[in-house]
Amino acid sequence: MIEVFDEGLHAGVNLALEVGEILYRDKTEHQDLMIFENNRFGRVMSLDGAVQTTEKDEFIYHEMFAHVPILAHGNVQSVLIIGGGDGGAARQVLKHAGISATLVDIDRTVIDLSAKYMPTVSGGAFEDPRLEIVVADGCSFVKATGKKWDVIIIDSTDPYGPGEVLYSQEFYTDCKSCLNEGGIIVTQNGVPFVQPEELRNSFDRLGSLFTDVSFYMAAIPSYVGGSLAFGWATDNKSLRSQDLGLLAERYLSSGISTDYYNPEVHKAAFALPYFVQKILTEEV
Numbered sequence: 048m049i050e051v052f053d054e055g056l057h058a059g060v061n062l063a064l065e066v067g068e069i070l071y072r073d074k075t076e077h078q079d080l081m082i083f084e085n086n087r088f089g090r091v092m093s094l095d096g097a098v099q100t101t102e103k104d105e106f107i108y109h110e111m112f113a114h115v116p117i118l119a120h121g122n123v124q125s126v127l128i129i130g131g132g133d134g135g136a137a138r139q140v141l142k143h144a145g146i147s148a149t150l151v152d153i154d155r156t157v158i159d160l161s162a163k164y165m166p167t168v169s170g171g172a173f174e175d176p177r178l179e180i181v182v183a184d185g186c187s188f189v190k191a192t193g194k195k196w197d198v199i200i201i202d203s204t205d206p207y208g209p210g211e212v213l214y215s216q217e218f219y220t221d222c223k224s225c226l227n228e229g230g231i232i233v234t235q236n237g238v239p240f241v242q243p244e245e246l247r248n249s250f251d252r253l254g255s256l257f258t259d260v261s262f263y264m265a266a267i268p269s270y271v272g273g274s275l276a277f278g279w280a281t282d283n284k285s286l287r288s289q290d291l292g293l294l295a296e297r298y299l300s301s302g303i304s305t306d307y308y309n310p311e312v313h314k315a316a317f318a319l320p321y322f323v324q325k326i327l328t329e330e331v
């Protein structure tokens with residue numbers, strides 16, 4: 048009999064994935080972790096029963112997380128990644144020569160087992176001397192560090208369990224104090240069709256801190272419910288509407304290669320469907 052992984056992350060919906068070989072299934076110090084084989088997605092990692100990343104579609108999520116802010120900004124030297132213990136965001140960030148990164152994840156086991164069982168996701172990032180790895184609670188880290196970064200990537204789980212604080216006003220405020228002038232914060236903001244409240248909450252909270260707050264979207268096949276929204280917060284409004292020619296020039300001169308990201312997709316990702324715009328503006 049085939050075992051099935053059921054993700055009941057959103058009420059009324061169930062994502063069922065066939066489970067092949069199980070590489071790991073146990074509790075870490077912080078959460079339930081499972082890594083298993085699926086014949087469409089390759090190896091799949093779940094935390095507390097929610098799919099976090101899969102070998103086959105992680106590129107979409109991680110490329111859009113890293114290259115959109117980096118290429119919109121144009122002069123990024125340092126990136127802070129909160130969460131992202133699988134190393135996928137770090138790998139994309141470090142594709143850019145001249146950028147160094149700090150990765151802060153609360154769960155050492157996620158880092159170790161991602162490296163062991165899903166090595167293509169981090170693709171050598173963990174061995175890159177430009178990456179500093181800190182095992183710590185992201186909230187306490189941003190409160191205590193005196194350092195600043197050009198881009199902050201909040202690669203969190205959904206706002207339940209240990210990830211919940213990474214959507215709070217206090218955390219966003221502390222992140223802002225770690226951002227260099229003209230810097231950008233990007234967030235994992237859930238799938239608006241099934242998580243409208245998350246979108247609105249982050250929009251309102253970030254909106255009280257930054258002059259330009261919006262979202263950009265990409266469909267990640269293993270995240271059920273439609274396109275995922277990435278949050279975008281900065282005090283430099285022009286960064287969101289960078290000229291296509293400029294993005295293309297930066298992309299080419301960066302020399303990076305990508306499988307989802309390209310400058311046209313970058314521009315288009317900021318176009319928000321009306322139902323999403325309504326979530327942001329409707330009286331609540």
Ligand code: AG3
Pocket residue numbers: 056097098099100131132133134135136202203204205235238269270271
């Ligand atoms: N961060 C995104 C988790 C989103 C999960 N949501 C879902 N399954 N619908 C995961 C970490 C990837 N680096």
